Amino acid sequence: MKSDYFKSKLFMRYIWSYLFILLIPLAFATIFIYRSAVSNLQSEIEQSHLNQLNQTKTIIDGRVKELIEIASRISYDERLTLYKVHDPYYSREAISALDNYKATSSIIGDLFLYYHDDDKIYSSFGMSGLDVFSDKYSFHKWTQNGLRQDLNTLKFPKMRPADLVSQPTSLQQSILAYLVPITPNSPAPHGTVMYFIPESELTGLIDSILGSYRGLTYIFDNNGQVLTNNGNEESLTAGDLGALFKLPPGIHNQTLNGQSHSVVSVKSDKNGWTYVTLMPSAQFFSSVLHVRSFIILLVSIVVIVGAALALLLARMQYLPISNLVHFASSKSRSSRTSGNELERIRISLQEHSTRADLQEPYARNHALLMLLKYGQTKSLSADLLEAFDLKFDHDCHFAVVIGFDKRSHLHDSKDDWQTMIQLFAEVDFPGLAARAYSVELPQPNQLALVVGFDPSGQTPFGQMQQIVEGIRTHLLELFDVSPVIGVGTAYTSHAHLNQSYIEACSAFESNILTVHGSVTFFEKLSNAPERSTFWIPGNVLLKLSQSLKQGSYDVSEQTLQEALKNLPAAGLSAPHLRLIHYDILTTLLKTASELGIHGLTQDVLSKLNFNSSEEFEAICLDLAGRICSQVERDRTKEEHSLMDRIVGYIDNHFMEHTLSLEVVSAEYGISPSYLSRTFKEKTGINFIQYIWQKRMNxxxxxxxTTNDPLKEIIVRVGYLDTPNFIRKFKKETGYTPGQYRTLNTSGEHA
Structure with a gap:
């Protein structure tokens, strides 16, 4: 009787009806899921590359700024005057000075000093004639006459594109030449500092942008000329390069060499350079090959099951009602199970597509930290603040520094600390017309608040007291802790938040030294008993000391000018005025001593015979500048040294399953967010990826090299989730651990 089913048109109509009902939605669902996977992956990669390009731009801008600053210091260095570099007695000291300047930047391959109309050029290796120099460094596209002309006539810094340089004692090397006239920004420069930068220094940086994806990265100068590129793909035509240079910053789709490409472009506000990354769009489809294979397999299974189900349903329609009910009840679960599996895939893809960029919280915190340290700068544009949803639309702004004693349970509770950071990420005080943003500071168990408010009927200081009291009460109610709080002065623009932050740090430091768990306002510090400060308020000297400790020259300069501006009009006697001057110098030298900066006292003593307040102010500003510069150098050196120690610590402990971001940050006394951000800047990958790679290797x-069981090996290296490790291992290598062992051991025996 079964053979008669297929002879019936009604039965065949049932079958085709059910098949169409199944296949049409299934086809649309499959296309939607696959397209969503490709689109989401492409969007995430493009956004990631946009962030990395911006980071690369910032780093390169910083390096170029360092080169200009080095040239400025060279122009004022008495050891490198034209007279001394020519003098046989002083020339060795000049060469040593150039060698020291060369060592201050990691991207400098060679450094040269040239004075206009001189037939000699000077470097850390010694002095040589221009003809000898041209023979030693033979550029393919930069003639000897062109070199001489650029050295003598250049009035603005200029970066030459990468060019092959032939040297007698080595192979050809691709080098960029950066020329800075000295003195920088002078309308009539008297010489030129020339840096040789190996192209590999820049390409090594931009190669990290693409990661595992194929593509090209270009750096254009402000005239559209290619300075360097990573050279991983064949070069583009001049027309394509011109089109890339003209693209506005952002993410674009562009057809190049007949292929569709994803193009990401950013532009530097400091030097006008344009950074462009382009990747073939086709590789986004290949990146989801495993998803496509899985979908095809799943569709095949569903089609087979659906065909069987259609046959059964048709038979149920064709047979008596009793048989139809029986078969329907027995097979309906299988249909729901298939549908549920597809639904779970769809949900997992949607969840994957809605994941936020993991770097956004760190970037937001970094932007606020830069605002506190340097005030409103060009790097913190309105668009950037808007992207982080940071609004500074109030009339007054001030900074608050909050710290917690080690005895507080927050010191040991990661969950409570993170909860507090999230709660204070943005806090509104409607009754006080105020809003606050939290900033996690590099020091552990410390955070800052950036507070904006609109003055009401009461005094601004009274309103500030109410806001701070609200913050303190909020912390006490939620976490049962009484923090140490320092509060800076309120300013009418958020551009001066660096001033308020320095004041808040001063108040916080004074608070720690006096009463734990209390609130100290910087404005009230001036009411403290004065000892040797005479008519200069004590909080001004405290702010000066704190600005030097923070390495903030802008704030220390303004503070010094504030301390000195009213002295001439005070009618003080010369001895009395000199005592006040000595008090300011004592503050500067004492702070330098506390920072471990020695050797300044003798230099200052030699300049004490000043004849006017202007000369004294110049001496103080010079001293403050030297202290701040040294603090910045020490801080940068300490950051590099600290990251080297942390990387070494991870290399020695990566097989411990308890190793985490919090454990390492506690070990070295820094905040987890600061460690996460700085670690990625140091290594190029985030903390978790680095540990995974070490364990993987x-x-x-x-x-x-061993025959130990796989599970034992995985647990030994600190990874407790064996199934998840195997899945990630296969995704990265293309083999299961067992297949990998078989392939490598058989290869060795062969």
């Missing part, structure tokens, strides 16, 4: 090594 160790597992691969032990698979090749």
């Amino acid at each position: 160790e597992v691969m090594h032990q698979l090749k």
